[in-house]
Amino acid sequence: MGITQLQVKELAKECGFEIVGIASALPSGDLARFEQWRAAGMAGEMGYMTDRRGDIRADPRNLLPEARTMLCVGKLYNRRPPSRHKHSASGRISRYARGHDYHDVLRKSLENLVAHIRQHHNEPFQYRICVDTAPLLERSYARAAGLGWIGKNTCLINQQQGSWFFLGELLLSIPLETDTPVPSRCGTCTRCIDACPTQALVPVKAGEFALDARLCISYLTIEKRGEIDPGLATQMENHIFGCDICQEVCPWNRRAPFAVDDSAPEPVTDLERLSGLTEDEFRTLFRRSPVWRTRYQGFLRNVATALGNSHNPRLQEPLRKLAFHADPVVARAASSAIAHFATPTSEAPTHALASE
Numbered sequence: 326m327g328i329t330q331l332q333v334k335e336l337a338k339e340c341g342f343e344i345v346g347i348a349s350a351l352p353s354g355d356l357a358r359f360e361q362w363r364a365a366g367m368a369g370e371m372g373y374m375t376d377r378r379g380d381i382r383a384d385p386r387n388l389l390p391e392a393r394t395m396l397c398v399g400k401l402y403n404r405r406p407p408s409r410h411k412h413s414a415s416g417r418i419s420r421y422a423r424g425h426d427y428h429d430v431l432r433k434s435l436e437n438l439v440a441h442i443r444q445h446h447n448e449p450f451q452y453r454i455c456v457d458t459a460p461l462l463e464r465s466y467a468r469a470a471g472l473g474w475i476g477k478n479t480c481l482i483n484q485q486q487g488s489w490f491f492l493g494e495l496l497l498s499i500p501l502e503t504d505t506p507v508p509s510r511c512g513t514c515t516r517c518i519d520a521c522p523t524q525a526l527v528p529v530k531a532g533e534f535a536l537d538a539r540l541c542i543s544y545l546t547i548e549k550r551g552e553i554d555p556g557l558a559t560q561m562e563n564h565i566f567g568c569d570i571c572q573e574v575c576p577w578n579r580r581a582p583f584a585v586d587d588s589a590p591e592p593v594t595d596l597e598r599l600s601g602l603t604e605d606e607f608r609t610l611f612r613r614s615p616v617w618r619t620r621y622q623g624f625l626r627n628v629a630t631a632l633g634n635s636h637n638p639r640l641q642e643p644l645r646k647l648a649f650h651a652d653p654v655v656a657r658a659a660s661s662a663i664a665h666f667a668t669p670t671s672e673a674p675t676h677a678l679a680s681e
Contacts, residue, residue, distance in 0.1 A: 328446040330502040336441040337398055340434050341586075343490065344399030344483055346470030346504040350392035350496060352384045355465040362535050367527075369538040371548050373460070382460040389453040391498035397463070397470040398438075399481075400431060401584040403489035414640060415594040416631045419543065419567025420489060422615035423592055424584070429613075431456040431493040438495065451498040463492045471504035478517035478526060478571035479536045484510065487581030488572050510577070517571035522560040526571065542568035546627045547619050551654055555661050558630045565599070565627040566616050592616065596635065599628045600643040625650065626658040633662020641666065 330347055337345040359382070368374040380387045385395060402421050421427065435454045442450075455461055464481045468474060472492075473483035480488040484507070518526045518534065525540035538544040542564050545553050553561075572578055593599060593610055602610070604621045611617045611624075619627065625647065632644040644666070647659035 327448060327499065328442060328501075332445055333396060333442065333501060336445070337396065337438055340438045340441065341400060342398040342434065342438075342493075343401050343582075344472050344486055346397050346467065346472045347501050348395045348397060348466045348470035349503050350385050350389075350395045353462045353465040353469070355462055356383055359462060361529075365535075367535060367537045367539065369544055369548065370550060371538065371544075379460070382462060385459075385461055385466075385496055388455075388459055388461075389451060389496045389498070391451040392453070392496040393500045394497050394503065395466050395470070396438075396495040396497060396501075397467040397472055398431075398435070398493045398495070399467070399472055399483065399486065399490040400427075400434065400493070401486060401490045401582060402427065403487070403578075403581050403583045405583065414596055414635065414637055416563050416565035416596050416599065416628060417568075418565060418592055418594060418616065419569050421491070422566055424586075426613055426615055427491045428456050428458075431491055435493055435495055442497075442499075446499065453496040455494040455496065461494060463494055466494065467492055469503075469506055471507055474507055474509040474511070476509070476517065476575065476577075477511050477515065477534045478575065479534065480572060480575075482510075482575070482577050484577065487578040488575060489578065489581050489584075514576060516574040516576065520570050520574040522562065522570065523557055542570075546623070550623065552657060553626065553630065555665070558658070558661065559634065559665050561627075561630055562634055563596070563631040565594070565596075565624065565631050566619055596628055596632050596640060597643045600625070600632060600647055622652050622654055625652070625655040629655060629659040629662050632659075633665045636666065 334345045363374060386392050402424055404420050404423055432454060435456070439452055464475055467481050473481045476482045476488065481492065482488045483490070523540040523542060525537050526534045527537050529535045540557065542561050545557060545561065546564055546566050592614065607621045607624060616624065629644060629647045632640045644659055644663055648656055648663060650656045650659065
């Protein structure tokens with residue numbers, strides 16, 4: 326006798342996933358919408374969104390031909406935010422990046438789940454674990470699996486858990502009963518749209534919004550390489566990796582539970598200390614953190630921008646030092662931030678503003 330839907334869900338909960346649902350491993354109905362978003366240029370410089378793996382995006386069976394079902398799981402990462410003013414001497418790191426690297430955490434939990442399924446399923450089966458490693462439209466499948474609805478901030482929102490959770494997928498050759506999607510419960514609320522400093526959430530049709538990554542603080546501080554447009558940089562406040570504003574203002578996150586495993590130490594966020602990091606020190610602090618993705622150059626660029634946006638006189642000196650940094654992107658970001666600081670003693674070195 327094969328394993329049942331209920332058994333799989335119970336095993337997933339035992340493996341630490343707070344949210345579980347099952348969808349069919351058929352092509353997503355949201356593919357056309359994704360292609361429109363991509364064609365509009367809203368993916369920015371994210372090449373992995375526009376690469377040749379579109380066949381997998383179009384049909385997950387191109388990733389696992391034997392796939393019958395897709396198990397979608399959610400694992401909470403919500404952590405209490407530090408009680409700091411947005412113009413303090415500390416930078417802000419997105420909640421998801423303040424813990425252990427989620428790729429490792431989710432993959433280990435899904436591998437554990439596969440081992441449990443083997444113990445309860447008496448026939449051989451094929452599987453494929455996906456944790457940001459395949460171009461699946463994971464929010465669309467998670468919605469189909471009943472995990473939640475896609476909000477106006479484009480995050481997946483669960484009525485009980487909010488939106489502070491990671492998504493993972495397990496493609497299975499085992500046929501299982503699928504779940505029913507839940508309707509959107511955003512209603513007429515526009516708090517996320519109104520709160521976005523850069524107006525990155527743009528309307529696409531009545532009641533539906535898309536994220537223009539080119540304007541998103543998360544994209545700018547994580548995925549964007551090179552220089553950031555000064556007009557956007559001045560709106561980034563003290564964000565040095567990611568942004569949670571559109572989730573923080575969401576009413577469905579008002580009572581969102583915190584992650585059970587909150588053992589990861591808080592990352593270093595002191596802007597003055599971070600401004601003086603060497604590349605080796607950056608590696609030591611963030612090699613096993615999602616922050617590593619922004620790379621040393623991008624991270625110091627973000628720190629320089631946050632220093633300028635702080636308007637804290639005490640932070641002028643570390644900002645001036647960054648304006649003479651060997652990396653031209655960092656140096657120009659610091660010089661631009663000094664100009665934004667707008668104080669009589671803040672003079673940007675002309676070489677830092679010169680083109681390469």
